[in-house]
Amino acid sequence: SGGAEGWGDLHGVRVVVSAGGTREPLDAVRFLGNRSTGHQGFALAEAARERGADVTVVAAHVNLPVGEGIARIDVSTTAELGAAMRAQAESADVVVMAAAVADFRPAQVAGHKIKKSGDGGLTLELVPTEDILKRLTAARRPGQLVVGFAAETGDDSGSVVEHGAAKARRKGADLLCLNEVGAAKGFGDRPNAVRMLDAQGAEVASVEGSKLVVAHGILDQVVRLRHQV
Ligand code: CTP
C-alpha cells in the first residue's frame, strides 16, 4: 500500500511522533547514545502530515529538517523525551514512540572530564531509565492510540518474531512495529521491512519499502484501528 488512497484520512487528527536517539551524559564531554538517525520517525511525521494530521515531532539528536507544517521539539536525554512525550500525549490522538531510547544511564554524571588513571580500565555503573512507552500506554486516554517500535535481533533465547511478540505483550501498545536490525538493516535512510503486532503479539500487517512507504503502511493500520475504537 502506498497510502495514496489515504490522502486526508488523518485530517484534524493530532499525531505526536518521537524520533532519533536519546543520549545520557557521562561527564562534561561524553555521553552514552545509539546510532538512530531519526529517518523512520521523520518519515512517519511527513506521511501523517500528507494525510492531513496535525503533527508534532519530538526529536532527540536528529540531524534532518522537518517538513513544512510540522511542529518540532528538540530533546536530548530519556528524561527530557519522556517529559515532552507525556505533555504532548495529553492532547494527542495518536502517539508514536519511534525514538531509540537509552535503556540505562550512568549512575553518576561527572561535572568534569573523567581522566585516565595509568593503564587501568574503567567500570561504569548504569541505572535503568524510565520506560516511556510503557508509561504512555498505561496513561492512554479512551480513543487514543499508542504505537511502539521494536528493533530486534535473533539470539539464543529466541527469534526476532518471538522476541517481538513477547515485547508486544509486555508493552501493551495498540501496535508494535517490529523491524529486524543488523549492520545492513534498519538504521539510516535505507529500505525497511516492518511487521506490525497487536497487544497480544499477533501479526496484523506487514509492509516493506522505503521509510516513507513503511510510514504509510503503519498509518494505514492506525486509521484502521481508529475506526475500531
Ligand atoms: N522505549 C521507551 N522507553 C525506554 C525504552 C524503550 O519508550 N526506556 C520504547 C521505544 O521507543 C520503542 C519500544 O519502547 O517504541 C521498544 O524499544 P526496545 O528498545 O525495542 O525495547 P525495550 O523494552 O527497551 O527492550 P530491549 O531493549 O531489552 O529489547
Ligand code: CA
Ligand atoms: Ca531498549
